[in-house]
Amino acid sequence: MALFSSLKIARGTYFLSIVPLSFRCMKNAIVRIFGVSALLLIVHAFTFGQSSTPLAANGRLQVINRQLCNEAGTPIQLRGMSSHGLHWFDQCYNSSALQTLANDWGADVFRAAMYVDEGGYMNNKVGLRNKVNQLVDWSAQFGMYCIIDWHILNPGDPNLHTADAIEFFQLMAQQHAGKKHVIYEICNEPNGVNWPSVKSYAEQVIPAIRQYDPDAIILVGTPSWSGSPGDVRSNPLTGPNAHNIMYTFHFYAGSHYTQSYIDDVIKTVPLFVSEWGTSNYSGNGGNDYTNAQNWVSFMGGNNSSGMKISWCNWSYCDKDESSAALMPGACGNNGWNNTSTSGTWVKDKILNPADNFGPPTPFIAISSPANNSTVTIGTNLTITANVGNATATVVEFYDGTIKLGEDATAPYSLTLSNIQAGTYHLTVKALLNSGGPLTSSLVQVTAIPAPNQPPTITLTAPTNGTTFTAPAAISIAANAADSDGSVAKVEFYNGSTKLGEDTSAPYSFDWTNVASGAYTISAKVTDNQNSVATSGSVTVYVNSPGNPSADIIGPDCVSVNETKLFELNSINLPNANSFSWWCTGSTQSITAVSGQPSKVNINFGANFSGGQVCVGVNYSAAPWYKQFCKTVTLCTGQPPVNQAPSVSLTAPSNNASFTAPATIALVATAADSDGSISKVEFYNGNTKLGEDLTSPYEFSWVNIGAGSYSLTAKATDNQGATGTSSAVSVTVNAPVVNQSPSVSLTAPSNNASFTAPATIALVATAADNDGSISKVEFYNGNTKLGEDPTSPYEFSWANVGAGSYSLTAKATDNQGATSTSSAVSVTVNAPPTTTADIIGDDCAAVNSVKAFELNITNRANATSYSWWSTGSVQSITPTSGQPYKVTINFGQWFSGGQVCVGVNYSASPWYKQYCKTVNVCAAARVAAEELVSADAFLLYPNPTQNVFTWVSDKNVETLKVYDILGLERVGLEKIMRGTKVSFGEHLSTGIYLIRVNYEDKTHLTLKGIKQ
Structure with missing residues (x-):
């Protein structure tokens, strides 16, 4: 089977048939006809359905004896690719690229090389942080490890940007805390500085990572472009943060022939080759595949220490240079397998030989909800857990140290009903049939209020285009509602001028004494949480009453496409019974006012150039019929085209960052050169957040979860034209995870015993790494006994009856996080029924330790006790808080005697002495064993x-x-x-x-x- 273990199968699902031949005959036939690859494929069908990813197989990485190991402690080698500069080759690094790298290339690890200078991070901090976060998420999605690389190169002194590095790695560790696939590389290739200088930098940056991600692998660059890892040997990093540290070595096959030097270094220094190339050190020039193979073999374990060294090849990009793995232009065409000569050679070294990660690593993970997500208060939250490579008897669900529940059957889930406000620190623990329990990484979820839904409003009166005669009385009415609250008020506007308001339904307002003119009317509703919405607007016309003596009352001039009201003077209406209206000029329509045939609305259309508006009237008496006309001209000049308003979002600033759950104040300026602003609306992407009708235009967006957002403002003018601001990008970071305090119950000791009625002194120590202790509570089982807010944390439990008790201490920190100590078991024995004055053994072995106690019948009114022995003993120790009890170490010279106690009383007999004879026992024997x-x-x-x-x-x-x-x-x-x-x-x-x-x-x- 060595044939099959020497090749790596790309990850994927395969549907293959099995030919009914003996395996030996089938093997020979297939090899003759199709070659070894076909044989491999058929054997793969026997053994694989969906192959495991490197991340699933290995879990959390650790460094053991200088060797990178998986979660099970098995030494492993990761093989993969490094990006080129993310800001130069962004098109090469998307989800499809990383999926191909994982599935077709079989890569175990991807290195995200983020240049600091040379146009990189210092020029675009938020953008490159977002890109790195994407690459971390995609790597996890496709089962690869991801190295976050702070790519120091030109200039080469990492200390030039120490503060920026601390900020960057704090944000990265906070965002990706507990993710098993994340590796941090804190300085790529230091140059022009010595190791003590690099070490000083590392000692400042590493704590920023350990604060949030205490067990992650951290790679530290070494001097001379990471070419001198031997400098570390006499002065490595030490202290509480120095675990899971590896040092980087970089080489290029066309320039570096230092295998013997590195062979000596790895005897004392844990190495990770985070960058190497087949070319010379410039990344270009001729590729030396002979020396490259020597290095690949060396890193695969062919060295004097037998050490496996993980590596990333430079580089997965389409740059026109010999070390690039892709052909020029490949990225623009999604040509992730369009490899260069170097890329073809390196891809084969990643695929062959196959990864050997040992037995699959058991794991447990929370599959939902996602880390740093939010949930609405009052809803249900379902926590789902996934157990892999192990059989769980039960899965327990925790918030911090508080057990929420458990599930004994897959799929494992737990639903929290009616979730309350706060931040939840969720973990799951699997209890296994064999071996210790598995605990997942922490997932933080914050319960926030449901976002307030804006109210709705519709203007029901007047209708659009209605005309009135000055001085007019206009009744304005609106329907308003709020789906998640109540309507506080409805305001009525003419343009941006408030006319009045109504606080109860039906919402209406009577606008009186309105002068002639055109008016834009709208209504604005405000709900009980101050969210607002504005109705659509309607335009109404109020005409001048005209000359009372004129036959037809109406305007003397009109504009094209304008609609105007004309009416027959009331002095001409007596005995009139029908009306016939017309116009000698070109018009679009003449419409009689319903129920008032003596009035018409005339739409003069686009072609009107002047004419007469006429009406023929039939009467029921003389003059029986009469015709009236009014000359109407085209007004001088046409109305100007409405200009769209301008708007700018002045707050927040572009690339601003906040911490969830965030409140962001959005502020905009808006202007309209030929009218007025009726409203400004605020948007996240295409989602409307709110609006403001008056300057200054503002909106407060609250309870915002972690994520990236694109904000705009949209202004609407008095004629309905709109303008939209440029987008502003903001980032809301996940809240800092509060670390739970630590607490230990230091007294009483475990399995201590007392006699009822007992007084037990409880003493605890407590500490909080990122805050302070607000209180320590003491418990018997689930029953609280008392608390102490200040150190030393103590409580005296008095009058304790006979029984067995389980004591714990619970510490609460300044942010409300809690931890509970391990339980301490104590026993309180019932008072002795013996009549002996002193209760204890009648004999004691040499060097034995015995407990003695004055009978409770002799302790009434006792104020002090003085113990001694007439025989030779090593020590007599009174019990703390119980001076009527002692522990006696009889030592090696004890030959018998009396144990005595003198007692002072506050009443008669005032003083009394009690004694008990203790002899030497036969020596104890160890039964059944030597x-x-x-x-x-x-x-x-x-x-x-x-x-x-x-x-x-x-x-x-x-x-x-x-x-x-x-x-x-x-x-x-x-x-x-x-x-x-x-x-x-x-x-x-x-x-x-x-x-x-x-x-x-x-x-x-x-x-x-x-x-």
């Missing part, structure tokens, strides 16, 4: 005054520590061979038996002494 000397099994120090440290010589199932009375005091599980563990910090002075149960079913018992 007690082994601890020194021989790497238990140290022994004796100890603090903790024991033990190095496992084999895989351990359990390690348990018992006191001399046989009570279990410490329990540990699943310790791998070679692991160093420490325990016993809470143990009292005494002798302890340490029982080790190995996975191979053998056992070991050790003796440890705590001083």
